[in-house]
Amino acid sequence: MTTRFCLTCIFLCVTFLIKAQPAALLTQADSLARAGAYFEASVAYERVLFAAVDTDLSYRAALGKTQCLKRQQLFGPAVTFLNGQLTAPYPDSLRYQLRYEQVLCLYLAGQFENTLAGLRQLAYLHPTRQRPPVLHLIEVLSLNELQRWPEAAQSYRTYLNTLGIDTTSDDPYRHLPRLKSEKKAQWLSTFIPGAGHVYAGKPAEALLSLGMQAAGLYFGITSFLQAYYISAWGIGAALFGSFHMGGVRRAEVLVQQHNRKKIRSFNERIRGDLLQRAGRH
Numbered sequence: 584m585t586t587r588f589c590l591t592c593i594f595l596c597v598t599f600l601i602k603a604q605p606a607a608l609l610t611q612a613d614s615l616a617r618a619g620a621y622f623e624a625s626v627a628y629e630r631v632l633f634a635a636v637d638t639d640l641s642y643r644a645a646l647g648k649t650q651c652l653k654r655q656q657l658f659g660p661a662v663t664f665l666n667g668q669l670t671a672p673y674p675d676s677l678r679y680q681l682r683y684e685q686v687l688c689l690y691l692a693g694q695f696e697n698t699l700a701g702l703r704q705l706a707y708l709h710p711t712r713q714r715p716p717v718l719h720l721i722e723v724l725s726l727n728e729l730q731r732w733p734e735a736a737q738s739y740r741t742y743l744n745t746l747g748i749d750t751t752s753d754d755p756y757r758h759l760p761r762l763k764s765e766k767k768a769q770w771l772s773t774f775i776p777g778a779g780h781v782y783a784g785k786p787a788e789a790l791l792s793l794g795m796q797a798a799g800l801y802f803g804i805t806s807f808l809q810a811y812y813i814s815a816w817g818i819g820a821a822l823f824g825s826f827h828m829g830g831v832r833r834a835e836v837l838v839q840q841h842n843r844k845k846i847r848s849f850n851e852r853i854r855g856d857l858l859q860r861a862g863r864h
Contacts, residue, residue, distance in 0.1 A: 658692035760845035779834025799823035
């Protein structure tokens with residue numbers, strides 16, 4: 584009888600310790616996260632996910648690790664991690680929160696097409712959920728990044744109309760950012776050295792590119808006139824060709840930078856406008 588009682592006590596104690604271990608690990612992980620040790624906290628949350636059999640503990644660990652990855656600006660890995668978590672048998676309410684976090688990470692990772700796909704999936708799988716304002720903002724900004732201006736304008740107006748705000752008098756999409764053509768910059772630099780740089784708004788770089796190409800061409804012509812044919816072709820022509828192709832590529836890059844700057848400025852204006860107007864309602 585005494586032996587049976589002792590065995591029963593041991594079984595109950597072991598069961599209690601096994602159940603308490605994931606909770607203790609979660610507490611430790613939360614402490615590490617609050618202390619700013621995000622990598623160590625991520626590892627601790629993984630241990631919770633491995634050991635936990637309770638859905639609530641698993642969800643809290645998954646959310647905690649996601650926040651740690653976001654704090655480390657590891658948005659791509661956060662998306663991959665959440666993909667794995669969405670295969671777990673969480674209840675619908677918790678799966679919504681994980682998908683919500685995934686959409687945020689997709690946007691922060693610069694995966695704008697996937698962000699829009701995630702928003703559509705969220706609306707399809709959780710039709711009764713009201714979309715939070717931040718997701719409206721992310722949709723508009725993602726469409727802006729992809730230069731899908733008509734869709735972005737429609738999303739912008741639809742959101743503000745749901746708030747009862749009239750956009751007819753003050754609509755920023757009536758004045759879209761003026762972007763430049765990469766192909767035009769390439770074409771100009773191909774036939775007129777430095778012209779693509781001027782088109783991109785960088786006259787100083789245009790002069791530098793023109794000077795380097797002229798130096799290569801001058802060396803080649805001078806060597807050829809002095810009968811140094813190998814130097815003319817092997818060095819002069821090679822230098823000119825390299826500087827010329829580099830100038831074409833550089834003009835394209837400058838236009839890309841110009842366009843990104845314009846889009847970023849426009850997005851900041853839209854973001855501020857939406858936040859300001861939504862804050863009043």
